[in-house]
Amino acid sequence: MFVYNYFAEDHRLYVSIPLKITLDRTLFDDVAGLCDAVADRKGCTQVLISCKDEKVPNYDKLVLAYLYCSIGHLAKSVKGVKVLWHKNLSQRVISTVHPTHxxxxxxxxxxxxxxxxxxxxxxxxxxxxxxxxxxxxxxxxxxxxxxxxxxxxxxxxxxxxxxxxxxxxxxxxxxxxxxxxxxxxxxxxxxxxxxxxxxxxxxxxxxxxxxxxxxxxxxxxxxxxxxxxxxxxxxxxxxxxxxxxxxxxxxxxxxxxxxxxxxxxxxxxxxxxxxxxxxxxxxxxxxxxxxxxxxxxxxxxxxxxxxxxxxxxxxxxxxx
Structure with a gap:
């Protein structure tokens, strides 16, 4: 389950995601819930995503690809909101997932x-x-x-x-x-x-x-x-x-x-x-x-x- 902490004074939403994730309904629900959480916080301008305790995740390739796709869509679809990944998670995603058009x-x-x-x-x-x-x-x-x-x-x-x-x-x-x-x-x-x-x-x-x-x-x-x-x-x-x-x-x-x-x-x-x-x-x-x-x-x-x-x-x- 994704954990949220919103700091209204900074307009920042901090999102902590589990270290163990599989490509299943729980992940689909959590990602959809993340989109709803951002939309519900009208003043939010930044979303910062990291794994629990900022550790390096050991997700399989499909999970990384799904996160890349869905959170990338979130970043493009919500105007005025910047989505940032913690470097440990970002490095895993970038080194694994290759978007091909x-x-x-x-x-x-x-x-x-x-x-x-x-x-x-x-x-x-x-x-x-x-x-x-x-x-x-x-x-x-x-x-x-x-x-x-x-x-x-x-x-x-x-x-x-x-x-x-x-x-x-x-x-x-x-x-x-x-x-x-x-x-x-x-x-x-x-x-x-x-x-x-x-x-x-x-x-x-x-x-x-x-x-x-x-x-x-x-x-x-x-x-x-x-x-x-x-x-x-x-x-x-x-x-x-x-x-x-x-x-x-x-x-x-x-x-x-x-x-x-x-x-x-x-x-x-x-x-x-x-x-x-x-x-x-x-x-x-x-x-x-x-x-x-x-x-x-x-x-x-x-x-x-x-x-x-x-x-x-x-x-x-x-x-x-």
């Missing part, structure tokens, strides 16, 4: 990604620019699982994740999407984690606006709006759509993956045990954050694309 740099192998001390955080101004990155993400999802039709499965993943990115451009009323991914070592296994962020119009806002024009008497609250958005076929876009997030959820359920969708003041969470919940957040995210995880080298199931049903299926080897 438009151009995608492919990874030679999974070993390179794991062993590299650096992590690229990509930001794109067009969904066309992101195509190479989507193919690489799909390749990671296919290469390290058992599949009988890997090429078809890879193309399917590219299409599904591509629709999520496309929604960020088309629904959020802004023209920039951030993307980061890494392989994490967790409990003697390897987990592939992908994070997609935009700082535009939220899912909740889009759905509520959609209902206000059609059935204002049935205006959904934040939780209802997010639940509506993740149902297959539901879309605020004219024409076809509404398959990106629902299809990703369907796939992750079959391979025991995890998913967090955070938009506005609502969360959807899917755990590896298959449990799901949607609830209000503690802070407000001006945009949408989609984060999902899958286990790599998970050869206990055969995953394949069923062209007839146009779905991903997973069969446990114990059933064969």
């Amino acid at each position: 438009g151009k995608f740099v492919p990874t030679e192998s999974i070993e390179d990604l794991i062993q590299s001390p650096n992590l690229n955080i990509y930001y794109f101004d067009s969904d066309k620019d992101i195509e190479k990155a989507l193919h690489e993400i799909s390749n990671f999802m296919v290469l390290y699982t058992s599949s009988i039709n890997p090429d078809e499965l890879g193309e399917y993943f590219t299409t599904v994740i591509g629709e999520i990115v496309s929604n960020s451009f088309n629904h959020s009323a802004q023209d920039r999407v951030f993307l980061m991914y890494d392989v994490l070592q967790e409990d003697d296994s390897y987990t592939f984690c992908v994070n997609i962020i935009d700082y535009g119009k939220t899912i909740v806002e889009n759905v509520q606006e959609y209902f206000s024009k059609r059935t204002p008497s049935k205006m959904p609250n934040a939780i209802e709006a997010l639940n509506w958005a993740i149902q297959k076929g539901n879309t605020t876009r004219t024409g076809s759509g509404g398959y990106g997030l629902p299809t990703l959820i369907e796939y992750l359920q079959k391979v025991n993956g995890e998913l967090c969708i955070f938009s506005g003041n609502a969360y959807y969470m899917l755990k590896s045990d298959g449990s799901q919940k949607t609830e209000l957040s503690h802070g407000h995210l001006s945009g949408t954050n989609v984060t999902f995880k899958i286990k790599l080298f998970n050869f206990s199931k055969i995953v394949f694309f069923d062209p007839t049903r146009e779905t991903v299926e997973a069969i446990s080897l114990d059933q064969l």
